[in-house]
Amino acid sequence: MLSLTKEVSMVTLKDIAREAGVSTMTVSRVINQKYSEVSDENIEKIQAIIKKLGYIPNSSARSLSSKSSKIISIMIPGSNNPLETPYNSTILGYVLQLIQDQGYNAMVHFIDEYSKITEHLHSWHAEGAIFLGVFDSDIQQIKENNQIPLIFTDSYSSIRQVINIGIDDYKGGLLAAEHFVINGHKELAFVAPAIRHSQVMQQRMDGFIDGLKKAGIFLPPERIIEKIDVESAADMVCNFSKKITGVFVPADQHAVELMDCLKKRGYQLPKDYSIIGFDDLPISQYITPRLTTIKQNIKQKAQYAVDILFQHLKDKNMPTQNIVLNVELVPRESVYKLN
Amino acid sequence: MLSLTKEVSMVTLKDIAREAGVSTMTVSRVINQKYSEVSDENIEKIQAIIKKLGYIPNSSARSLSSKSSKIISIMIPGSNNPLETPYNSTILGYVLQLIQDQGYNAMVHFIDEYSKITEHLHSWHAEGAIFLGVFDSDIQQIKENNQIPLIFTDSYSSIRQVINIGIDDYKGGLLAAEHFVINGHKELAFVAPAIRHSQVMQQRMDGFIDGLKKAGIFLPPERIIEKIDVESAADMVCNFSKKITGVFVPADQHAVELMDCLKKRGYQLPKDYSIIGFDDLPISQYITPRLTTIKQNIKQKAQYAVDILFQHLKDKNMPTQNIVLNVELVPRESVYKLN
DNA sequence: CTGAAAGCGCTTACAG
């Protein structure tokens, strides 16, 4: 029998069973490694046939009959390539790798509409989900509609029983303030995107304000700039009656954009404007001047998210955990010493 | 009846059918929008019940009975967070978004072992797959084991009938050479990772060599540097008997690393060393000096990959397509004018 | 240690 295209017909449990002269149940037991329930002789025989025929279990069938899909859903807000943001892609990469290492499969969903979440989760009977990014206003609903382990990151939801992996955003702001103060800066500003909608940014801001207050410095409201686009943010930074010397931009991505914009306008950094960022993305090391920033450990965050998810998968009665990871200042070259 | 946790018991076709007083088949037809086969009255009644009960079809069951999973697998080589590479995460983001827009689900797999590919594909009966990154040596096997549409990117496989979306790497090398020549550079070097294992890098190199040849410049073999780590690559660049003035590093990521390393060693860029990169990643605009580079359109590549995949999903007899996208030089500030 | 029966939630292919 000559066939040009190698037959890729799906081999099933039945085929293995027939070939081995046993029932499908016995094969199923071997596949699921319940070796104590099958004779050594059959184990060997069946494993050999599985290998010979290149049998790969049908996950849909398995999922349907066993109610365990081995699927974890990853939800990321946004619908315009959220992976262009290095923070998102970095944490997603770690999370995917760790899930795969556990023998689970990951489905990634970009969420622009809250209602889709339940649809995605139910449709494939995901066993659990990890939420990367801010879903605070929807957490209540998400939890109500989905009784599977749900891991949130960077949430400041006040709802009880939310599993969250976050960082000490407030402390980050505090550290930035201290660093400016130590270097003699008194005229400062805060520039961040979507401050109103992000508890994360508000915490970083609060920490910054309180840190300055400790040094007797008051940050007036007009120095808190909600960045829509870089150019207008730069306009505001440059046009205060009293000349600003330092800006806290609590997201490296945005800090880098602002730095670029200021440099293009002819300012010398850090001499004219000192900048502190947040995240410690790789780019902060390559930009000139190298960016002083608040470092968070993204890999560790991913590790906790996946670990805790699997703990809850194994033990339904695991208590709710709320992890707050530390942050630290990484001094580089973007803060000018004034004193 | 008071229940604290809202019942999230799975609603099934049967439930809808019972409530509507019809058979599951009629409900199934409505779900699948075969409206011409159902009476208007029933369509309305059933849709109302679906909505009321919050019915979400079980994709596993669907997949099992219909042989159509609505799953696309994305394969990315590597096992150590390949998404930290901005190229990978950017193209992945576009691809995921486009797949989702089509109502399909995406499963992402990081591949460190060729044999896993077939396992992943068969296990969930993926309808198609997109390969991001180099799989050249395994394409033959992958194609033999999987009779579904497979879209490769940046492949230089000589196997017939491979659907590939690539770019004109050779031309990229040519453009880099021309740009150095125009600016009076004669003493050049080529630095790239894994040259031996990457046809992509070899093409860029060949283009570069040929471009220089046209101007009467010969690139000696020792000027072709296989970058293992930045430091040793920088050592080699700096220690030629005849002083090098320009380096083509055909991957922005690596170009940026080399620039950083050279700057740390006290060299002035671009005066001491001119650099040309490849890709036009966002970072190339932010680094100092802004990186002159060969731009490829990653979004367009993703768009073609997904478009062609869905064409083949719709029409099994679609001919094999091989797309080669254009590249262009983006002159910025990292090439010094010598003449 | 083994297997026959039933069922997971859908769709296909008919018959009417």
Place this chain on the structure above:
DNA sequence: CTGAAAGCGCTTACAG
């Protein structure tokens, strides 16, 4: 336009 029957490829829960 509608539905009864069979089946997709597994696992669960029994019985032996």
